[in-house]
Amino acid sequence: MSEPHATFASGRKSPMPRMLPDNELKALSVEAEVNGLTLSDLAVTCAKFGMTPRDLLNELSVAIAESYLERSLDYEFCDGVMNGIINAVVEVGMTDDMPEPAFSLYQAFDLGEWIRSEDPPGTDPSEKYARPVVEDIMRALRG
Numbered sequence: 546m547s548e549p550h551a552t553f554a555s556g557r558k559s560p561m562p563r564m565l566p567d568n569e570l571k572a573l574s575v576e577a578e579v580n581g582l583t584l585s586d587l588a589v590t591c592a593k594f595g596m597t598p599r600d601l602l603n604e605l606s607v608a609i610a611e612s613y614l615e616r617s618l619d620y621e622f623c624d625g626v627m628n629g630i631i632n633a634v635v636e637v638g639m640t641d642d643m644p645e646p647a648f649s650l651y652q653a654f655d656l657g658e659w660i661r662s663e664d665p666p667g668t669d670p671s672e673k674y675a676r677p678v679v680e681d682i683m684r685a686l687r688g
Contacts (some may be wrong), residue, residue: 547661553626557657563594563604563608564594564595564604565590565594565596565598565601565605565608569631570604570605570608573587573590573605574608574609574622574626576629577605577625577626577629577630578622578625578626578629579629579630580629581630581632582629582630582632582633583630583632583633583636584598584633584636584637587601587602593623595613598633598637598644599637599641599644599647600614600635601651602633602634602637602644602647603644603645603646603647605630605647606628606630606644606646606647606650606651607646607650607683607686609626609627609650610623610650610653610679610682610683611683612637612681613654613676614676614679614680614683619631619688620654620657620671620672620675623654624654624655624657624658624671624675625666627650627651627654627655628651628654628655630647630651631651631653634647634651646682646686649682650679650682651680652678653679653682654675654677654679655675656672656673656674656678657668657670657672657673657674657676658670
């Protein structure tokens with residue numbers, strides 16, 4: 546089982562109001578990274594905190610992005626979480642608009658998964674490709 550390398554960033558003003566406590570975000574992120582999450586996996590948490598799956602997925606995605614940008618969670622873990630929630634994100638999107646910013650953040654983390662043929666040796670694709678897009682998304686959210 547993979548563990549986050551640090552805690553969630555909580556000292557910074559979030560662009561979205563938080564409904565989930567840090568311990569719940571951590572538990573969901575670990576479960577997403579290890580096993581993946583579906584909408585049925587989120588039902589209990591949604592009911593407990595009176596939120597929709599869309600809101601939960603967006604809140605979790607923003608918390609992951611903030612922690613990644615503050616370097617309190619590493620890219621590999623964050624990418625694993627985002628890969629672990631994409632099925633639930635798509636499930637929501639099948640009956641309504643795609644959850645945003647969750648879907649855009651998933652796509653941003655996806656950019657860091659591979660080295661391009663034109664990259665010089667030693668290139669870190671997460672830093673070169675994913676981080677700038679995650680920063681742009683979060684900057685836009687903060688307004």
